[in-house]
Amino acid sequence: LPTFTPETRQALETLKEAPPVPGVLDVIRHRWSPRAYSDREVSSADLKKLFEAARWAASSNNEQPWRFLLGRRGDETYAKILNALAEFNQVWAKTAPVLALSVARKAFVSNGRANRFHLHDTGAATANLFLEAFALGLRSHAMGGFDPEKARASLAIPQEYEIGAVMAIGYLGDPNTLPDQLRQREESPRERKPLEEIVFSSWETPAQL
Amino acid sequence: LPTFTPETRQALETLKEAPPVPGVLDVIRHRWSPRAYSDREVSSADLKKLFEAARWAASSNNEQPWRFLLGRRGDETYAKILNALAEFNQVWAKTAPVLALSVARKAFVSNGRANRFHLHDTGAATANLFLEAFALGLRSHAMGGFDPEKARASLAIPQEYEIGAVMAIGYLGDPNTLPDQLRQREESPRERKPLEEIVFSSWETPAQL
Numbered sequence: 213l214p215t216f217t218p219e220t221r222q223a224l225e226t227l228k229e230a231p232p233v234p235g236v237l238d239v240i241r242h243r244w245s246p247r248a249y250s251d252r253e254v255s256s257a258d259l260k261k262l263f264e265a266a267r268w269a270a271s272s273n274n275e276q277p278w279r280f281l282l283g284r285r286g287d288e289t290y291a292k293i294l295n296a297l298a299e300f301n302q303v304w305a306k307t308a309p310v311l312a313l314s315v316a317r318k319a320f321v322s323n324g325r326a327n328r329f330h331l332h333d334t335g336a337a338t339a340n341l342f343l344e345a346f347a348l349g350l351r352s353h354a355m356g357g358f359d360p361e362k363a364r365a366s367l368a369i370p371q372e373y374e375i376g377a378v379m380a381i382g383y384l385g386d387p388n389t390l391p392d393q394l395r396q397r398e399e400s401p402r403e404r405k406p407l408e409e410i411v412f413s414s415w416e417t418p419a420q421l
Numbered sequence: 422l423p424t425f426t427p428e429t430r431q432a433l434e435t436l437k438e439a440p441p442v443p444g445v446l447d448v449i450r451h452r453w454s455p456r457a458y459s460d461r462e463v464s465s466a467d468l469k470k471l472f473e474a475a476r477w478a479a480s481s482n483n484e485q486p487w488r489f490l491l492g493r494r495g496d497e498t499y500a501k502i503l504n505a506l507a508e509f510n511q512v513w514a515k516t517a518p519v520l521a522l523s524v525a526r527k528a529f530v531s532n533g534r535a536n537r538f539h540l541h542d543t544g545a546a547t548a549n550l551f552l553e554a555f556a557l558g559l560r561s562h563a564m565g566g567f568d569p570e571k572a573r574a575s576l577a578i579p580q581e582y583e584i585g586a587v588m589a590i591g592y593l594g595d596p597n598t599l600p601d602q603l604r605q606r607e608e609s610p611r612e613r614k615p616l617e618e619i620v621f622s623s624w625e626t627p628a629q630l
Contacts, residue, residue: 215436216594224499227436230473230477232471233469233499235466235470236470236473236553237448237468237474237553237556240474240477240509240549240552241460242475244478245479256630257444257630258444259615259628259630260442260630261442261444261445262469263620263630264439264442264445264616264617265445265446265449267613267614267616267619268428268439268449268452268611268613269548270452270454270548270551272563272565273565274612274613275466276613276614276619278619278621279437279619279621280619280620280621281621281622281623281624282621282622282628283430287622288623289622297606298536321617327449328540328565329499329540329544329586331537331538331540331541331544332540332541332544332585332586333544334540334541334544335444335538335541335543335544335545336523336544336545336547336548336551337477337548338545339478339544339546339548339549340449340478340548340552341476342588343449343549343552344445344446344449344544345445346528348444353479354479354481355617356481356482356537356538367623368623368624368626369462369624370624376541377481377538378594384501402477402503403483404476404477404483404485405476405485407469407472407473407476409489410472410475410476410485410488410489411489411491411593412489412490413486413490413491413496413498414490414498414576414577415576415577415578415579416491416498419468419491420465421465421466421468421469421472
């Protein structure tokens with residue numbers, strides 16, 4: 213395997229780019245979700261920018277249902293989040309210096325009615341966070357593979373909140389540190405459905421774009 | 422009321438900017454959700470970029486649960502989406518040249534198991550779309566105020582999909598065309614909870630950032 217150098221790193225980042233469509237933001241086209249993180253710590257100033265980006269997302273009725281539990285390597289919250297992860301995620305996520313968990317308030321504060329957009333809007337805030345992270349040179353990876361009730365119990369999250377996603381945040385590390393199967397995924401191009409399969413003029417009829 | 426000129430438009434856009442935090446992406450800080458849209462049509466080339474941006478969002482297991490129904494003024498899909506909106510949204514949304522509806526596949530295609538991130542990930546794709554729209558000079562506004570079952574019926578959306586959000590897309594229009602109460606909201610600064618209320622080191626203890 214090639215040594216991880218600035219050159220092989222650049223080759224990996226290039227491999228992960230979405231095919232160019234002129235006018236699409238680079239930060240959207242180039243963002244991906246690595247599994248190998250370096251030892252480098254994330255500064256508080258940069259973490260603040262990530263959540264600042266999340267904060268300005270749109271939400272139904274401006275409810276801002278999102279909350280984030282932030283763990284940094286060595287603290288209790290980090291250990292609890294890591295501990296709730298499925299083993300196949302622990303293997304790699306433990307290399308990230310930051311682990312965070314999103315949760316979403318289920319009901320509107322103003323009237324107590326169910327907010328059916330609580331996870332939708334939390335996903336939007338998380339997308340903002342990820343794009344901001346990428347812009348700062350950070351990398352991030354969200355996971356659904358964890359035990360939400362274990363996280364709820366160990367982190368004392370009230371029932372009024374739905375458990376969202378765990379996210380690993382840090383700087384890109386050496387893919388060679390990953391187990392074989394994960395290394396192969398790390399070094400494979402990103403894939404998405406073609407537009408024809410996701411944008412319709414009427415149900416399952418591709419929109420003319 | 423002042424006439425809508427390039428100058429008053431710029432003053433409005435400036436009023437809507439989030440307070441600067443150096444390093445936070447302008448597109449995140451400046452994006453907002455207008456209710457007044459101009460007559461100007463949106464090109465197919467630009468619409469394609471919006472959905473291209475949505476397409477590259479992250480999703481649980483790379484499921485990409487998002488689908489979009491795209492309506493353009495004058496077509497049936499537009500009329501059906503508009504018709505499903507609550508009256509308080511119809512009032513202004515009818516000025517937008519594009520109305521789209523997001524829906525989210527409830528189960529993973531591979532194994533039929535429930536995907537609890539279906540709306541979360543659709544929200545993430547929508548956030549990408551909105552940032553891309555803003556970068557192109559377009560504006561957008563998502564709405565939860567509509568009858569999802571009416572939309573499902575008129576647009577023939579299968580039960581396998583959860584109804585997401587309606588989004589208005591177009592170019593910024595004159596706030597003076599809005600009813601008084603909406604005009605006031607159009608001309609008010611955006612507000613968000615402070616970071617201390619959304620980022621915790623342990624539950625409801627603000628993280629030190």
